[in-house]
Amino acid sequence: MKVGDFPIKGKIVVVTGGGSGINFSFVKKAVAEGCKVIIGDLTLTPEASKWFDKESKSSPVFFEKCDVTKWDQLKNLVTVSLKHFSDVPDVYVAGAGVFEPKWSNFWDDTEMERYAEMDINASHPIKLTRIAMQSLAEKNKKGVVLSLASIAGLQGTYSAALYCASKHAVVGFTKSMTLADELEGVKVATICPGLVYTPLWTDRHDAKQALDRFGVVMENAQTPDQVADLMLEVIQEGKYTGGAVVECTVGGSRIIPEWNISPPPGVGSSVPREVLEKNVKPMRDIMSAYRQKAPANL
Template identity: 55%
Template sequence: MVVGNFPLKDKIAVVTGGGSGINLAFVKLAFDTGAKVLIADLKLTPEAGDLIKASKNHIAFATCDVSNWSHLKALPSEVTKAFGSTAVADVWIAGAGVFEPTWSSFLSDSEDAHYKQMSINAEHPMKLTRIAMRSCLSADKPGVVLIVASGAGITGNYGCPVYCASKHAVVGFTKSLAQADEDEDFKVVCILPGMVSTPLWTGEQAKAVHAQYSFTDDVCITPEEVAEAMMEMVQEGKYKGGSLMEVAKGRLRHELESHQSIVVTGPAEKKFADQCYEPIRKVFRSERGAAANGANGTHCV
């Protein structure tokens, strides 16, 4: 049991950070393909607002601070509010992120309790994935999560160590959930863009780092190029759970190897894998079909 080919037509997608940049480009493509989309973001750009108005209720907006788990937990309810009482999202894009901002960085070190950058870039995709799995399992339907990471998730950079750490975290998380595709009909994949012409690099707050990272348009790819690769990863069955794809200048659609810790080659390895995975499988079995069985259903968090 694997998700396989998963066309977006007539499906519902939730996109965090969908108000601008790469994720807005994905929203446009998903809508053009025939999907309904919930944008979960702090605010909308004028372009996103105009798109919602023109969508004839096929695109909706929910205010969402992805570092606030109560906002993330509310997203299944926001889907039903936008698209009907039985609506359950099929595709979840963990797209919101920040790049080593001065208010949350290793060098400024100005925060008292934690690096909020880690909450946004690493914890939010993990929590969103858990919410998405519970929602889809409850409705007993397949689902897909795509996490927007970065090429920094497989390299390091002395200038932005917390950012790199956050992206390494979600790359490891994606690899770890590869088995969910086979076990639960739920696919988790990850895209790793290089420099992209988005507000992350072109906005007012980013101008100070242009010289530091030699930012110019000629080393960048467009948000649309990344969004097209995201669509491919979501819809095409050749990208199985745990897949990683690098998208950068000169390396469009560069699929990376994803290694699981347990490789089943015979009965002994299968026995060990089953032993390791059974506690996880037991929880997911209890959540499957919960909506039909009268439990909390898609709203269970």
């Protein structure tokens, strides 16, 4: 019952986060390949909006406002598919994500009840997978679920602990869903990109400070199109089986083994010591402020 090769032409594809960055690049490629596409996102970037206004006049592509932290809105994407295409999606791309925003991260600690970054980056792809499996089973269809994780899901970063935790969750969940390919005909896979030139970095209100703090050199970044090409490959080619975790950096791509993982080749996957020291300084300052409140040693 394995999915095997899965040509995407004519398939229904739903993409969360499809209004910008990597996912928007994937949406354009999917439409060009002859797919019927539903974009689920909070909004479209000006570039995506201009493209959508033109393309939607002649291609089966729809935009549905979707907050991925609201599970009823995720489920609604299937309803939208049934409305427009009289069938459930064949491909589910969990692409929406955030990187250490000021309003949700481990160190600024502004949230009182839950971490929105975990809801967006981890809970949303897990729930979308559950929705996909039920929807596909009810139609007796094979399908593919592809999540966007990060090489941060294969390592740790002190200053971005919550982001790393969320991406580790996606990697672990994907590996745990390996048997869904053989048993249920649903291939669950994930891609772990390295640095990518996207609005996740460039459109931040603190973009310059963030790039400097994290030692990001955009000249070493991949383009969204490069990652989107790999997304199409992973979805369609049977050599990427259920549970596949595929790393994607400027040094190339590879399927990550279960054990004994070596570092990725090429630039952009590590930072020098002096950058690391600058990177952790805000965390040290936060902890130092806490210590200022401690009673003096007797």
